[in-house]
Amino acid sequence: MTAAIRTEHLTKIYGNRLIAVNDMNLTVPEGAIFGLLGPNGAGKTTTLRLLLGLQRPTAGRAEVFGRPSGPNAVAVRRLIGYLPTHPNLPGNLRPVEYLDLLGKLCRLPREERKPRIASLLRAVGLLGLTDQRIENLSTGETTRLGIAASLVADPPLLIWDEPTAGLDPAARRFTLDLIREMGKSRTVVVATHILGDIDHICDHVGVVHEGQMIFCGPVRDMKRRLRRDDFSLELEGNGDDLRRLADQAGQVEGIAVRIQDERTLTVEVCDGRPRASALAELLQLVEPNHLTLQAVHSGQNETENAYLQLLQEDEAHGFQRFDFQTQRKVVAAEGNPPA
Amino acid sequence: MPLRAILQHDLWGLYQSRMVRVWLAATALLAALLMMTNWVKVPSAPLIAIVLFPYLVFPWFLVVMMLGVNPTSGSRADAMADGFLCRPVTRYECLLGTWLARLVLVWGVYLVVAVPAAAIIVFAKRPVPDDGVTFYGVIAAMGVVGLVLALQVSLGFLMGTLLRRSLLAVAVLLLAWYPLNLVLHAFSLEEFSPISLSQSLPTLLRQPWQEDPAAETAKVGDLEAMQKTIEWISSFGAPSKPPAKPGFFEQAEYEDFSLLSVLMGYGIPTLLSIALATVCFNVRDF
Secondary structure, three states: EEEEEEEEEEEEEEEEOOEEEEEEEEEEOOOEEEEEEEOOOOOOOHHHHHHHOOOOOOOOOOOEOOOEEEOOOOOOOOOOEEEEOOOEEEEEEOHHHHHHHHHHOOOOOOHHHHHHHHHHHHOOOOHHHOOOOOOOOOHHHHHHHHHHHHHHOOOEEEEEEEOOOOHHHHHHHHHHHHHHHHHOOOOEEEEOOHHHHHHHHHOOOEEEEOOOOEEEHHHHHHHHHHOOOEEEEEEEEEEEHHHHHHHHOOOOOOEEEEEEOOEEEEEEEOOOOOOOHHHHHHHOOOOOOOOOEEEEEEEOOHHHHHHHHHHHHHHHHHHHHHHHHHHHHHHHHHHOOOO | HHHHHHHHHHHHHHHHHHHHHHHHHHHHHHHHHHHHEEEHOOOOHHHHHHHHHHHHHHOOOHHHHHHHHHHHHHHHHHHHHHHOOOOOOOHHHHHHHHHHHHHHHHHHHHHHHHHHHHHHHHHHHOOOOOOOOHHHHHHHHHHHHHHHHHHHHHHHHHHHHOOOOOOHHHHHHHHHHHHHHHHHHOOOOOOOOOOHHHHHHHHHOOOOOOHHHHHHHHHHOOOOHHHHHHHHHHHHHHHHHHOOOOOOOOOOOOOOOHHHHHHHHHHHHHHHHHHHHHHHHHHHHO
């Protein structure tokens, strides 16, 4: 498998005070739609800026299609179309002028530049706004222009930092559809903390927590790590009946029940109890309580749960991870194979 | 192509900015005011020096430094990172493009006002005696002032890159520039102090392209003899008067003015500032 992006022990420490990226090893396969997931301040943007050469790593290295990135690595940046979180675009220019400027920066000849600008503006739905100055565009329109800007040089790798931030639902849907479309012919890296976006579009995911990559692999592998010991029942009936059902279900062995809202009961099956028999026992209580079963959901918000579980595990096992790494480094230094 | 694109883009953005337009209008207005108030009493060389004084010392120094500080500090630096540095452009191209844009703009504003002003002063018929301003002297004086402006832009660039905060950079420049300028002026070092340079401009303005040393010595000797005669005649039978205090632009101590020393005095720091700014810009995180 060819890697579009590879980092090895990538570390960024600001002024010996703040560790933004901590010994990060990341591999993004070529052709993947890769979601870089993490809470605010986890180090996602810093990682992307290190890849672009906007920042210098304190230690480690980053490669894009096998080429090392750096402040003057023009060849690397020619392969990347970057969309920053809140694109700081020159407000005095019009969309066509801005894209033309970027085309010149990318050394595109005029005969190639001009038709591409027109088709890009059409693709992102800004053809009707070409006479407006950028400072007069809305957040969604600015993001769409930023997306067009990242595509000017037709790069094989797109790095979009929180592309759906601040967008209304229609603009968000448009952006996600576009990412899916782009992913058919390119490698796309999307940094976000919005789990719904990852669920919709990504096939690979990297979870960053406190500057460290705590999971990197296919989305299905992340979901597989999730303990599937809960489901929810969607019921129709009045609230008193639902509460009575919850009381009765609470007495069933190995089941913990919680009323989520007026219509939904969340059921957690304890370790050791088969889920099927627990569910069967619970369903027998529905009709006697004058309730009608509408639906049974299992594994909803899988990505969100898997993500939160990863973060919890990381926090709980932080010292173990530290010990392991220390041990590995010591062993490597001594030249002995790890046990 | 990227360098030219950045230069054009920055220049266009600067041209459209309100600050630059107000500055252009203010320079024209100030030059006109200075010329009108001194039109009938000041000879050509000191009058041109008076018109050029605001570029060298105050107030345009402030505007020029601010223009230099701006692109590499504060939110403009972030815009530069998002706009240019994440594209296939080297940091050298980016820095050189933005520096050149500012330099071209500053020189443009300066020349648009100073060249017509100097032409009017030299060619207009005024009720003051001709003091021998030469074409070479005007060109050299304009060039020297342009060089000082280049130094100001470059120092602003350096401080903006080093300190990253526009206001802090401007404050440091102000606090360093004027005291240093005054100290150097105390030693009449026109090679390093723009205050001294502004005083020496009349001398430069009267310099011919090539001087004949013999003729010059004779001329100075004749002048001295004539001056002594006049003084003797005027003091004959009259109470002795204290010698008149020379005006700011009529200092005699710059007669040994050397254009080469001045060019090196301002040129080398300009190059050093740009080199240091490039190094700082290259190791900096965005």
